[in-house]
Amino acid sequence: MGTFTVADVEVKPDLAARLIEIRRHLHRYPELSFQEFQTFEYIASCLKGWGIPYRQVGETGIAVDIIGEKGEGPHIGIRADIDALPIEEKTGLPYASCHPGVMHACGHDGHTAILLGTAYQLYHRRKEWAGRVRCIFQPGEEADGAAQRMIDQGVLEHPRIDGMLGLHLWPHLPHGTVGVKYGAVTASCDDFVIEIEGKGGHSARPHQSVDAIAISAQVLQALSVLVTKGNNPVDPVVVHVGKIQGGTASNVVADRVVMEGTARAVALETRRKLKSQLIQWVESIAASFGGKATVQYTEGHPPVINDERMTRALEESAAEILGPGSVRLLKEPSMGADDFGAFAEKVPSMYFRLGVGQEGRPVYDLHHPQFQFDDSIIPIGVKVLVWTVLSRLQKGAETGC
Structure with a gap:
């Protein structure tokens, strides 16, 4: 297994610019749950352009298996949701939705760009680590049963995934901080x-x-x-x-x-x-x-319930990347819901918050027609995920991930 340092997961300026371009394209062309046909094609085109193999899951889902070339190791899954909401956008952004009554008001465009960046980084370092990472681009999170549908379609199998990671942008935490919660994170x-x-x-x-x-x-x-x-x-x-x-x-x-x-x-x-x-x-x-x-x-x-070992790995990794003061332990679960809980029911999982709140600017909650975030959060999210995966893969044989 290779030895990695924090500097190894830095996102180069050209990649950061490309990921921001991707996020803005997704924001401009949002699609509702299970209607993400153009979104699917766009994600696929990004992967093709980078030479990264992928497979279609259902009509609009995508799974990317990145196999480390150092041998056998843990199998880690990472989920990003790709659908938008039936909301009329009122942000006034130059890349605001051009689809009337449809908006990325929950940050899924950011989640997708972050996971694409994570896939890029891991794929281009695959000679240096062992194991497997499966990047899952999930449709229909805002609808019922979407995650379970992908599970039924075998996204956790062939071969079996040992643990899952998921994130959500969070306007109630300062920009660039990570919110970690042991145990229950969201409600059913x-x-x-x-x-x-x-x-x-x-x-x-x-x-x-x-x-x-x-x-x-x-x-x-x-x-x-x-x-x-x-x-x-x-x-x-x-x-x-x-x-x-x-x-x-x-x-x-x-x-x-x-x-x-x-x-x-x-x-x-x-x-x-x-x-x-x-x-x-x-x-x-x-x-x-x-x-x-x-x-x-x-x-x-179902509720999202974090696995203790996976949560500790993310907490430690985020502190190494961002500094200990950038990791906040959340005291209470959210009574909101996320179908990531379906994954957490099947395999040890960890779901965290990535802060996008900015001092001096209004805080618009998720699902608000004026919800927006600073694009500089995207490379931060990539670094947290990549470092967590690499450091966990390095320790996989010892931790039993």
Whole structure:
């Protein structure tokens, strides 16, 4: 195994300029989940231009296997998401989206450019290390089940991946810092649809009816109690109803209401318990008012839970690259979700935050129409990933990665 120094992973100015050009192209031509056909072609063209072999996974996914020529070693996967959001961009950037109503408002264009740079660096140093790195360009992260779909298509197999790395740009950390969290990083996100059936009638004679709207009000109140009283208060849980439809006129007792929402939890056991509680409570409340409730509960993204050994490797590597003061230990998980959790369920994984917040500038959150970041973060992300992979590969035989 070769011996590497921090200087070996520096991103040369010409490569940094090319990666920024790539990021801006992706930003200008965003595509929604599972519609990333031009994005796929563009990523493929970048890889072809560098002479890096790749394979297509599904319709718009790409996997790049880079094999070290020093012999056998650990197999590490790195994921970047490539899809955009249905948001009208309001940044005013010269390379703003030219697709109306579609925007890279979550930084996936940056993730993709960082992983392309990582692939380039590792490929051109492949004679110096052992093992395998699989760069995974994943479509559809903003949709349900995309990561699992790639897993079902064998992206973790042939040969088996031993561990995964993933990152997300994060506006709530200073530019160029790394946020590290041991254990749970993000919550699960499950969707539910509650259909309440009552008995319609005239508002002047409510006793002859079963008011589905009144039942829905009780259900809504009960869901907040479920969070505060039905679960351990130190275990984060969110239950949110974002859409309610029911009723036809002011003087008609509604016979049907549909409620849609999401349920989030950090702990796996809490997630399972929350599902059964929600269904039981809703059905019981509706029955107690003489109505009926049907709950369609769809399990979506699992929580992202970081492996301790992988997390320590990233933390140490980032500190070596950026300096110890640039690594922040995150105290709390985010109640947001990321389907990287599907990878983390299958293999030891590590998912970290890469800060893009800039002092003196407004902080726009992810999914905001004015979200943007400074392109200088791209070579920083490349260096962190490349150094983590190389140093972990060097230590792979000892750590059992």
